[in-house]
Ligand code: ADP
């Protein structure tokens with residue numbers, strides 16, 4: 208089930224990516240509507256990170272094409288923010304929290320141009336949103352996993368983009384960080400931004416997202432969460448993996464018979 212989208216903010220056509228002639232992503236076709244909160248969900252090794260990297264042109268495509276705002280990435284790059292998967296970041300990189308967040312401002316500058324007072328104010332605002340301003344002068348290696356993730360999200364916020372691609376922002380973060388990050392995402396969506404998040408946890412996926420893409424090398428489904436978050440499609444995505452399926456059953460039951468929280 209691939210739901211057709213009129214005027215998609217991101218459109219992917221026939222996208223295939225291979226590593227050493229082994230395909231990691233096959234013939235992906237989907238579009239996502241502007242202002243949606245999209246969850247990209249699938250098992251380990253399904254090609255989720257590969258898809259995001261290919262969208263950002265960090266790895267070459269074998270075939271296919273990608274449009275943001277109906278344009279190629281080069282002409283709209285500043286409008287797209289990307290938060291990589293945490294384990295792919297070099298945490299010994301000699302930089303403070305503030306340095307990292309300031310990097311979000313360089314995309315709008317020509318090379319070697321100095322950051323202005325306004326840029327620094329935007330960086331401070333971004334750190335405030337993720338509740339990390341008190342840590343501005345710390346080295347990033349001195350932070351917990353959840354704090355590091357919040358700093359990388361602040362860098363994306365400082366970019367003041369329109370589309371946010373985030374690779375597993377909730378992986379290995381504490382509950383407080385997860386709540387802070389969710390609030391930031393909701394706020395972005397309320398401002399009309401489009402958010403595309405790789406996500407692992409099926410329980411919370413149903414809660415967080417309004418659009419879902421299921422992936423397992425192929426795009427299994429893409430559409431509104433009520434059409435995509437079904438036992439059949441999840442089963443197909445997870446190859447009938449039993450533990451996962453038990454979780455799915457519980458999750459869907461919760462969705463259909465939500466327990467009212469007092
Ligand atoms: P996911 O993010 O869904 O867990 P990935 O996109 O990281 O999956 O990986 C998809 C597949 O591609 C996996 O089988 C993985 O081992 C392989 N892969 C990822 N990166 C590389 C690489 N740089 N070189 C070779 N194979 C890779």
Ligand code: MG
Nearest residue numbers: 255256257292
């Ligand atoms: Mg990944």
